[in-house]
Amino acid sequence: MPDILSEIIANKRIEVELQKQSIAIEQLYEGVSDTPPTRSMKQALATSSSGIIAEFKRRSPSKGWIKETASPEGIIPDYAAAGASALSILTDEKFFGGTLRDIRVARPLVNLPILRKEFIIDEYQLYQARIVGADAVLLIAAALEQDECHALTDKAHELGLEVLLEIHSADELTYINKETDMIGINNRNLGSFHTDVANSFCLAEHLPEDIIRVSESGLSQPETVSQLRNAGFRGFLIGETFMRTGQPGETLKDFIDKITT
Numbered sequence: 001m002p003d004i005l006s007e008i009i010a011n012k013r014i015e016v017e018l019q020k021q022s023i024a025i026e027q028l029y030e031g032v033s034d035t036p037p038t039r040s041m042k043q044a045l046a047t048s049s050s051g052i053i054a055e056f057k058r059r060s061p062s063k064g065w066i067k068e069t070a071s072p073e074g075i076i077p078d079y080a081a082a083g084a085s086a087l088s089i090l091t092d093e094k095f096f097g098g099t100l101r102d103i104r105v106a107r108p109l110v111n112l113p114i115l116r117k118e119f120i121i122d123e124y125q126l127y128q129a130r131i132v133g134a135d136a137v138l139l140i141a142a143a144l145e146q147d148e149c150h151a152l153t154d155k156a157h158e159l160g161l162e163v164l165l166e167i168h169s170a171d172e173l174t175y176i177n178k179e180t181d182m183i184g185i186n187n188r189n190l191g192s193f194h195t196d197v198a199n200s201f202c203l204a205e206h207l208p209e210d211i212i213r214v215s216e217s218g219l220s221q222p223e224t225v226s227q228l229r230n231a232g233f234r235g236f237l238i239g240e241t242f243m244r245t246g247q248p249g250e251t252l253k254d255f256i257d258k259i260t261t
Contacts, residue, residue: 056088087114089134120152164181187219
């Protein structure tokens with residue numbers, strides 16, 4: 001299998017440089033000053049009975065288009081009405097079919113915390129996230145050196161954003177520090193895109209007990225989510241399971257009913 005993550009990151013570096021040429025970071029500095037306060041994703045997950053982070057996702061590098069014509073206006077309010085604890089919105093265009101506009105459109109429609117799901121490599125992307133209305137950002141250990149990850153975490157906090165730190169293996173446990181808001185265990189290898197939910201259970205015993213734990217990818221059964229909750233997880237990032245259906249909001253509602261009853 002090709003290393004998909006390396007391909008995505010190489011493209012992202014080019015993409016961000018082009019964005020900087022279009023809109024100078026100084027303009028983003030000015031835009032941030034006019035943004036309203038953010039919502040706490042970690043608090044939302046800590047107090048939720050389901051912990052579902054419902055994801056808006058049009059396509060996948062490994063599976064192609066999931067719902068090509070999906071609009072945030074048509075799905076995001078339904079996710080909120082169905083009982084989602086938080087939202088994840090993919091903003092990578094080339095590989096996932098998303099845009100920053102998806103967050104900008106979704107923000108006034110709901111009062112839930114929104115995670116910018118993106119391959120973040122530069123603080124420029126943090127300013128973008130804050131301006132369009134995100135409350136939290138994803139930082140992927142496999143895509144960053146430790147010092148880069150910690151610097152981006154500090155900058156995110158300075159901007160009022162929480163951070164979901166994503167790891168996939170025990171080797172990346174060293175990325176966790178006292179500034180970490182939430183720890184995401186990705187059950188999908190971002191190099192090969194092979195998925196195994198057992199990864200969350202394997203790494204659970206190595207995670208600090210005082211940080212919100214999130215299991216990501218490959219979650220399709222309510223029973224699995226219940227087992228993960230018993231293992232100490234409080235967040236469950238799920239997208240494809242809902243997005244592949246005709247009514248993602250209804251599918252989410254049925255899913256949550258099976259967890260909480």
